Amino acid sequence: MTDQARAAQAHTSPGPDGDGVAATRRRPRRRDHRAYLYVAPAFVFVAAFVLYPVGQAIWISFFRWDGISLATWVGIGNYVAAVTDPALTQSFAHVAVLVFFYAVLPIVIALVLAALLQRAARLRGAGILQTLIFLPQVIAAVVIGVIWVSIYAPDGLLNTVLRIFGLGVATRTWLGDFSTALPAVGLIGTWVEIGLCLVLFLTGISQIPRELFEAARVDGAGFWRELFSVTLPALRAPLSVALTLTVVAALKTFDVVFVTTGGGPGTSTTVPAFQVYNLAFNQGRVGMATTIGIILTVLVLLITMLIRRIAPKDDL
Amino acid sequence: MHTKHTMKWSAALAAVAATAMLLAGCTPGSGQSSSGSTDKPTKITTDVASLGKLTLTVWDQETTPGISTSLDDLNKQFEAKYPNVHIDRVVRSGSDLRTTLKLALSSSTPPDVIQANQGFADMAAYVKAGLLTDLGPYASRYGWTKRFPSSQRALDSVTPDGSKLGSGNLYGLSITGEMVGTFYNKKVLDSVGLPVPKSMEELEADLPKIKAKGILPIAFGDQDKSPAVHLLGIALMPQLGQKAASQLIFHQAGTFDSPSVHTAADLLAGWATKGYVTPGFNGVNSNTAATAFGQGKAAFFLGGVWNQDAIQKAGAGDSGAGFTVLPQKAGDPLVAMGGVGMGWAIPARSKKKDAAAAYIDFISSAKGMTTLEKNNQLPAVPSADAKAEEGTLTNDILSTWSRLTKDNGLVAYMDWSTPTFYDTIVSNVQSLMGGTENTAAFTKALQADYSGFGGGN
Incomplete structure (x- = not known):
């Protein structure tokens, strides 16, 4: 398929929607009843396996409960504790830092990479390069954690490389140092998410008519000008998708922290999802754990809604 | 528009689901009977042969070869002794057992024998929910109180309301x-020309001498956090002695804002x-540190x-x-933090309690201990003639454990004090030794958690 054809297809895609609206306008009543019937089986399924457990979780979050014996009603006590307990509020602050490393950083890097790859037009081995950059997405998070633990180790790859370049003073136990542990964990996320963002952006760029780039270049636009005036505006849809996925990934971070630091040193890398696990399964505070889970869910919902707000209306 | 519409719907549905739960009005856990007193066996039969043909379902988590072989061996011996009993052994890994056990215990047909992990999150929670049998009557009938020292039995004891560990009834063995x-x-001690230290004081005196020779005195890795509890215990327990240490951990007397804790904290911070x-x-x-030491x-290596x-x-x-447990001063009675394997317990709803108790009696008997020794396991109470090859690490561990058992010097892990104490200790030891917290703040943080504990969960 040529770029023009692809672009043409992209432009015609809103078509069927428009037709649908027109068609339903003619017979609105009949559609309503039938639609409910079609939706019913799926709704029963969702109600039983999603809505009911969510309701149950909300209910449990109002109790002090060890998981087996009779629970004690505490009202919003758990929620009050969640926002006042420094150990818990701290974990939410950590996750905010992780959003920078999981979402902002990879998106910026992937944008620059995508623009470079686009300019390099027919780069040899571009496919291989993309595959390599995307690879971390396919690896299990626990494996990624183990790999990075060895990279960050006192005699690991990172410190070895630093010593080779005569930067021995900069070496440290990255995951064991209070000031570097959280950024070190964050950079693992950056490494993982770059691939996802890059693939999304390259797909987006491939849908921009080539003439636009050519026209921009004829008008004397450089790399940055082209990025901001042509590429970026056309990438709003993939950007919002990338932002949603990476921000959610940051908020639900558990496995990487669990494997690399276990929340340490001290409490410098605790995150809410880790607290949920720890509270429920190690401390036997199921009510409190559920409360953090609910807060996290609401947070994810709010942030994704916010991201959808900035996305172009017709693309999502 | 379309998006907003669905959003509203899902919000409404969630609200409906929540209201349904509210209307149902079932408090989580209300399906349980929470009567701990009815679980006491009244009439005890020790004659298993008279119980008729039966299958004993045993759940354990001993997946490591040495102990798993021992259990298979003991099960066979038990079946040979009582041909009317068939043992159905179900082995699950620790984390699997932990998650399914809560459900299994509350079912009407639970396993007959289980292994319960000690502590607030597991054993105490089961006891609070009335899911375990009080083994007291069996203990006196079978003489378990003589077989195991009180320091060991305390580790399997919980008050019937699940609020305190270390006292109350015996729920496991x-x-x-x-x-x-x-x-x-x-080899390293030889090269520095130092004898094996006999006390904490000698150990402390050795450290600068070893360091001066350019050798690392102590291999220590704390990324996995649990070594923090162990290191603090090694520094603290010898100062307190078994009785005071045990009273402190089980909330009977003492405080974490004491001179001993300050000294121990100073010691760790100084080592760092x-x-x-x-x-x-x-x-x-920690494994990397143990490897470097090896x-x-x-x-x-302290661990x-x-x-x-x-x-x-x-x-x-x-x-x-070699391995040893160091007292504060040479010649003091031994005291060490440690534990016993998971407690073998009988679910309250088991219908074959007498047979189950006979089984627990059998695996914890002298025969059980020798079987464990044969498979290179450390038995709770080593037999009198238990011995490994002289000069081996195995022999050191076995003889140290024997002495510790004889001195009744076992102390529970410090994190048993409160449900949150593990997290408090490990994060504060990391901060103390990492230099971001001083001794005063350290002891204050520990004491805050310790004194804030109201019992149970």
Whole structure:
């Protein structure tokens, strides 16, 4: 398929929607009843396996409960504790830092990479390069954690490389140092998410008519000008998708922290999802754990809604 | 528009679901009977042969070869002794057992014998929910109180309301032991010209001498956090002695804002600043530290006996390293933090309690202990003639454990004090040794958690 054809297809895609609206306008009543019937089986399924457990979780979050014996009603006590307990509020602050490393950083890097790859037009081995950059997405998070633990180790790859370049003073136990542990964990996320963002952006760029780039270049636009005036505006849809996925990934971070630091040193890398696990399964505070889970869910919902707000209306 | 519409719908549905739950009005856990008193057996039969043909379902989590073989062996012996009994052994890994056990215990057909993990999150929670049988009557009938020292039985004891550990009724019986102590590398000590220390005081005096020779005194890795509890215990327990330490941990007397705790905290902080422990220890895995010690890169390794395998495989071999528990002053009675394996317990709803108790009696008998010894396990109470090859690490561990058992010197892990104490200790030890917290703040944080504990969950 040529770029023009692809672009043409992209432009015609809103078509069927428009037709649908027109068609339903003619017979609105009949559609309503039938639609409910079609939706019913799926709704029963969702109600039983999603809505009911969510309701149950909300209910449990109002109790002090060890998981087996009779629970004690505490009202919003758990929620009050969640926002006042420094150990818990701290974990939410950590996750905010992780959003920078999981979402902002990879998106910026992937944008620059995508623009470079686009300019390099027919780069040899571009496919291989993309595959390599995307690879971390396919690896299990626990494996990624183990790999990075060895990279960050006192005699690991990172410190070895630093010593080779005569930067021995900069070496440290990255995951064991209070000031570097959280950024070190964050950079693992950056490494993982770059691939996802890059693939999304390259797909987006491939849908921009080539003439636009050519026209921009004829008008004397450089790399940055082209990025901001042509590429970026056309990438709003993939950007919002990338932002949603990476921000959610940051908020639900558990496995990487669990494997690399276990929340340490001290409490410098605790995150809410880790607290949920720890509270429920190690401390036997199921009510409190559920409360953090609910807060996290609401947070994810709010942030994704916010991201959808900035996305172009017709693309999502 | 369309998006907003669905959003509203899902919000409404969630609200409906929540209201449904509210209307149902079922308090989580209300399906349980919470009567702990009815679980006491009244008439006890020790004659298993008279119980007729029966199948005993046993759930355990001993997946490691040595102990698993021992249990298979003991099960066969039990079946041979009582041909009317068939044992259905279900082995699950620790985490699997933990998650399914809560459900299994509350079903109407639970297993007949289980292994319960001690502590607030597990054993105490089961007791509080009335799911375990009080083994007291069986203990006096079978003489378990004489078989196991009180320091060991305390570890399997919980008050009937699940609020306190270390006292109350006996709900489990453990057949293996473990302890935390001092490993020393014989070759490294020889090269520095130092004898094996006999007390904490001697150990402290040795550290600068070893450091001066350019050798790392103590291999220590705390990335996995649990070593923090063990190291603090090694520094603190000898100062307190078994009785005071046990009273402190089980909330009977004492405080964490005491001179002993201050001294122990100062000691750990000092080891970190003086470079007596592995650099960057907060980011070093405990297994890595044990391996480095086994390779002869450090003179000491302070930790649990479960590190034996890593140390031997790293290069220390069977006899390159030794193990001991150090008292504060040479000659003091031994005291060490440690534990016993998971407690063998009988679910309250089991219908074959007498047979189950007979089974627990059998595996914890002298025969059980020798079977464990044969398979290189550390039995809770080593037999009188228990001995491994002289000069081996295995023999050191076995003889130290025997002495500790004789001195009744076992103390529970410090984190048993409160449900949150593990997290409090490990994060504060990392901060203390990492230099971001001073001794005063350290003891204050520990005491705040300790004194804020109201009992149970």
